[in-house]
Amino acid sequence: MAKQKSAFRKKFGLQWQYLLMLLPGMIFVFIFSYIPLYGLVIAFQDYNVGLGFHSEWVGMKNFIFLFNQPTFARTIRNTLFIAIWKLVLGIIVPVTFALLLNEMRSNKLKRFYQTLIYIPNFLSWVIMAGVLLDILSTNGAVNRFLNLIGVDSVNFLGDPDVFPWTVIISDVWKTFGYGTVIYLAALTSIDPGLYESAVLDGASRAQQVFYITIPLLLPTIILMTVLSLGSILNAGFDQIYNMYSPVVWETGDIIDTYVFRLGFQQAQYSVGTAVGLFKSFVSAFLVLLSYVLADKLAGYRIL
Amino acid sequence: MKPKHSAFDVFLTIFLGIVSITCVLPFVHLLAVSFSSSAAVSAGKVTFLPIDFTTASYEYVVSGGRFFRAMAISVERVILGTLLNLVLMILTAYPLSKDNLMGRPFFTTYYVIIMLVSGGMIPTYLLVSGLGLKDTIWALILPGALPVFNMIILMNFIRGLPYEIEEAAWIDGASPFQTLVRVIFPLLKPALATVGLFSMVGHWNDWFSGSIYMSNPLNYPLQTYLQTLLVDFEHLLQSDKSGDIQAILSKMNARTGRAAQLFLGALPIMLVYPFLQKYFTTGLTIGSVKG
Amino acid sequence: MKKLRKIMKTAGAAAMSLALVLSMSACMVKDDNGSKDNKSKKTEAKENKDDQGTDEGKSTEGGSDDSKEAPDDIWAPFDETVVITTIGSENSGIQFEEGDDYGNNPWYRAFKDRFNVDLQNKWISNEYSTKLNLSIADRDLPDVFHVDAERLATLQKADMIMELDDVIEQYGSDTIKGYWKDYKDIWDTAVFDGKLYGIPQMSYGIIDQFPTIWIRQDWMEEGGFDEPKTMDDVLEIATSFAEKHGGYALAEDRSLQNFYRLCLSWGAHPGIWVEQEDGSIGYGSVQPEMKEALKAYSEWYEKGILKEDFTTMSSEQMFQDLIEGNCGVTPMEQWFGYNPMPDVIANQGPEAIFLPYEIPMQDGSEFKGSVYFTNYGYNVINKDCENPEAVMKLVNFFAYMMDDAIEGGESEEFINSLYANAYPNLVESIRVINPMTDYNQYVQVKDAVDRYIAGEEVDTSQLGKNVTKYLNCVKWIDSKDKAGIGDWLQQGNDRSAYGLAKGYVDNKQYVEDAMWGAPTETLRSAGSTLDDILKEGFTKIIIGDEPLDYFDTLVEQWNKAGGETATQEINETYGK
The missing domain is CATH 1.10.3720.10 (MetI-like)
Known part of the structure; x- marks a missing residue:
C-alpha cells in the first residue's frame, strides 16, 4: 500500500490526463442522461402532452393516488417477495452450479454445459413464457411427468400459493447461466497452489470447497449481489406479464404489471413517472445500504 | 497422480447434463415449430420435433x-x-x-x-x-x-x-x-x-x-x-x-x-x-x- | 372481443364532459333528422354521382383550386401539386404488391392522379400512439392525422388543431355532410365549445357486436340434437359432447370473455352502463343479474362443465382445445369463423364446422344484446395546415370509394386495387366509415351467395369491395376450401353470425351503452383497474374460492375503488 501511494504521488502532476479521459463519458452522460432529468417534474404535474412540461402543477397528487389504490400494498408485498427470492436463489444456484461444474474432470464437457446453460439468456420472456405456459399447464409435460412418478398434479400457473414460486424458479432457471459463467471465471483464477497444499494437509474435496473456494469467491458474490440490489423493485415485468392471470393477482401482481394495467388504456405519464421516482428512491436507499454493508461486513468497496 | 472416476463424478456429469439440456429445450421447441406445418402447430402437436417438415417459413422470411x-x-x-x-x-x-x-x-x-x-x-x-x-x-x-x-x-x-x-x-x-x-x-x-x-x-x-x-x-x-x-x-x-x-x-x-x-x-x-x-x-x- | 370493445371505447374516449354539455345546445338546434336508415344513404349516393359528373366536366376546364371558389368544385384536381403530410401506423397485415410501400401505393397514386395532391408520410411507426405523443410534445405534427378521443381533447386544449365546421361546409362532399347529419351523436363527441375539431371515423356498425353460442355440427347431428331453445338444452348438448368425445363441455379462458357473453342470458349487461328501473344509470357488471349468472356459472364449474384450469388458459390455449376436438360448444363473436375455425377444419375435417345459435334467455324472453359506442377515432387537421381543402378532397374520396364507387362508375379493377391486401389501412388518417357498411355488406353478399347457390348469374362487378367476401363463400361452397370458412360463417351460410345479428339490429334487440360517447375522468384513469377488481372476484366466485355472497363484498370494493365516483360522473354527464 505504501509503495502504491508513493508511486501515485509521483504521478500526481499527471492527474489532468485522467480527467481528460473522463471527459467524453461525462459529456455523453450529461447530455443524454442528466439533461432529460428535468422531465421528472411531470411526476408532480397532471401531464398533458399538449402543454408539455408546463402542465398543471398538482404536487403530490399522483403519489397519493397511487398509495391510495386499494391493491397497492399487496403489489409492494408481492414485488419484494418475488424479487428477494430471485436475488437469493440467483446467488445460491449459480454459485452451486459453478462449484459443481468446477469439480468436473472433463474440460470439454464443462465448456459444453456452460454454453448450453447460457443460451436461455438470449431468449426474450415473450417466447420463454409461451413455452412455459405450454409445459406447465395442468395437463402439460411437467405434470404428466409428475403423475408418472406418482405425484399429484400441481397447478403451477393457477394456484396463488404456487405461482410466485413458478415465477421465481423459472427466472432463476433462465438466468443462472450468466451467473455461473461469472463465478466459474472467478474460480479459475484461484491459485491452484492453495488446493495443492490443502491436499497435502489431507483436506477432503468438500473441505477444500468450504475453506478455500467459497471464501475466495465471496468478493465476487458480494459484487454481484450489490449490483443487483439496485434493481430489486423490478421483479420482472416481461416475465410476469406474460405468465400471470387474474386468479394469481393476489400473489403475482407486482408494481410494474399493476402500473401497466393502470395506465394501459392511455399513456399516464404522470403516474408512471411518479412510480419511477418512488422506485428510484427505494433503490437508492438499498444501494447505499448494500454499499455500507459490503464495506463493513466484507471490507469490500464497490465504487 | 491420475484422478479416478468416482461415482460422484458420474453423478455430477449426468446431473449437470440434465440441467443443461433443459436450458435449450425452448430453443429446440422454437426450431421444431419453425419447421412444421401451421396446422400441426396450431393443433399443439409440435413439441421438440418438426411435424410435416417444411422449410416454407424460411423461404418466406428470405423472400x-x-x-x-x-x-x-x-x-x-x-x-x-x-x-x-x-x-x-x-x-x-x-x-x-x-x-x-x-x-x-x-x-x-x-x-x-x-x-x-x-x-x-x-x-x-x-x-x-x-x-x-x-x-x-x-x-x-x-x-x-x-x-x-x-x-x-x-x-x-x-x-x-x-x-x-x-x-x-x-x-x-x-x-x-x-x-x-x-x-x-x-x-x-x-x-x-x-x-x-x-x-x-x-x-x-x-x-x-x-x-x-x-x-x-x-x-x-x-x-x-x-x-x-x-x-x-x-x-x-x-x-x-x-x-x-x-x-x-x-x-x-x-x-x-x-x-x-x-x-x-x-x-x-x-x-x-x-x-x-x-x-x-x-x-x-x-x-x-x-x- | 370485449377487450376489443374496451379498447374501442377508449378509442372513442374523450376528456370532455364539459364540452359535451356545451355541445348539447348545438345538438338541440341541429338534431332535426337523426335517422340512421338506409334510405337517406341511397339518395346521397345519387347526389354524389351527380357531383362526380359535373366535376369531371369542370376538371377538364382546369377548374380553380382556390379555397373561396364555388363549393361544387370539390372533386377537381389542383393546378399545382399540393403536398399534404400525414403519419401512420405500421400494420403487418398489409401485404404490399411488388413496388408498393407506405409512401407509394394505389391510394396515394389515386390522390395524385385525381386531385394532384401529393400525400407524404412524416413517419410510420409500430408504436403509433407513443410516437404521436412524442410528436405532439415536440410540436412536430403533420397536416392531417388520426387521434383518439383523449388526444383530440388535448390537442384542442393546446390549440394545435383546426376548427372544421367551415372546412366541411365548404369542401365536404354530400356523403360526409350526410354522415354528420345522420350520426350526429357520434360527431358531437368531437365538438368543443360548439365547434367541430375532428372528423369521427365512426365504425363498420353495430352488427358485429352480438355474441352467439357456437356449436360443433357433426357432433350435434350425431347426437340428433335440435336447435337449443333454453340454456339447459345448450348444457345437455355440451355435456353429451364431452361424454362421447372426451374433454369437457363448455369453453372458457382466463379472460372470462365467454362468461361475459353468456351473462346476457340472465339479462345482465357486463361492461356497459345501463339505465336502471329508477331512471339512474348503473354499471352492468355490478347489477343483481350478474349474481344470478355467477351462481349458475359456479355451479357449472363445480359440475365439471368448464375445464378445471381454465383460469390459467390464454384464449389461444382455449382455441387449441377446440382445434384438438376436446370441446364442442363455445360462446363467441362473429369472427369465430376466421379464428380458429380454419385450424379446426384442418385438424378435424370439414364436417367439424361450428354454427352460431342465439343465446337463450333464462326467462324465455326475447334476446337482447349489449351495444357499445364505437368510433375508431378522429381525423384532425393541423392548425398550421395551409390546404385544408386538399385534405377534405382526400376524405371525400375515401368516403366515396367506400360507399358510392359502384354508382360512380368506378371500374372493378380500380376498386379492387384500393381494397386488396388490407390497403385501406394505409389511409387511416383520412378514413371515414359508414356505420351501415357491414350491414349493407351482409345484405349484398348474402343475396349474391343465395343466387349463386340457386344457379343464377352473379354480376361480381356490382359487389364492389365486397367481392372478396362473396368469392370466399363460393370457395367454401365449391371446394370446402378453408380460406372461405370465415366469410361463410360470418355471412354466407343460412345460419351465420351476421344473419342472426341482422335480426337483432332490425328489431332493435339490444341495450345501448348509456355512456354513449367518451368515458368520464375516473373511468379513464381507473376504468381498467375497476374492471380488474371485478374480474378477479368473479373468477374466485366461479371456482369456489369465495362464496356467492362475496359478490356483495366485491361490489362494495368496486365502489370504494372509484366505482361510486364513476357512477356519479356518468349520471351527471349522461343521465337524463
Missing part, C-alpha cells in the same frame, strides 16, 4: 427482403454501438479505478445517480429530436453511449489487475494515456469480451428506440421489425377488420414464420457467444482481488 435489410441495419448498429460503448467504458473505468483520482467521490456519485434515475422517454425524445439525430443510426447509439453498469464491472476488473505491471510502466516514464493504451488495454481482453457481449446483446435486442426514432419502417433494426410481426391477434382486430380478413388469416398461419424469424433473429448472437466464451474462462476476475 420478404425486409428481414435482411433490417438485419443489416442491426449489424451496423451493433458494430458502431459496441465500439463506442467500449471506448467510453475504457476511458471512464480506467481513471475511476485509481483510488486517489482527484475528485473521485464526485465522479462515482455522478454515475451512480444516473444508474438509479432517468428522466423518461419524452424529454429524451425531445433532446434527440432537437439534436437532429432522428432517423439516423446515432439516435439508437448515442443516448446509451456509456453503459454505466458495465463500466463499473470493468472498473472493478481493472482494480483487480496486478499493480506491479502499471508501476513498471510509470517507472519507465509512461504517461497515464500511454499506460492505458500499451499496458492496461492488452490485459483487458477478457473483461472487454464480457462487457462487449453485454453491449452487443443490448444493442441487438433493443426494439423500442427503433420504433420511436425511425420514421420509415424500412429503416427499422431487426428486433423492431420482428416486434411488428409479434402483434397479437386481438391487436390486429382492433386496428381494422373489414377487408382485413385475409390478412388476419395469413397472420394466424404465420406462427411458424414468426418462429423462423425469431430463431434467425437470435442466431447471430448465439453464434458469436462461443467465441467470446473462451475469454470468459481465461480469467475474468472481476472483483476477486481486493482493490
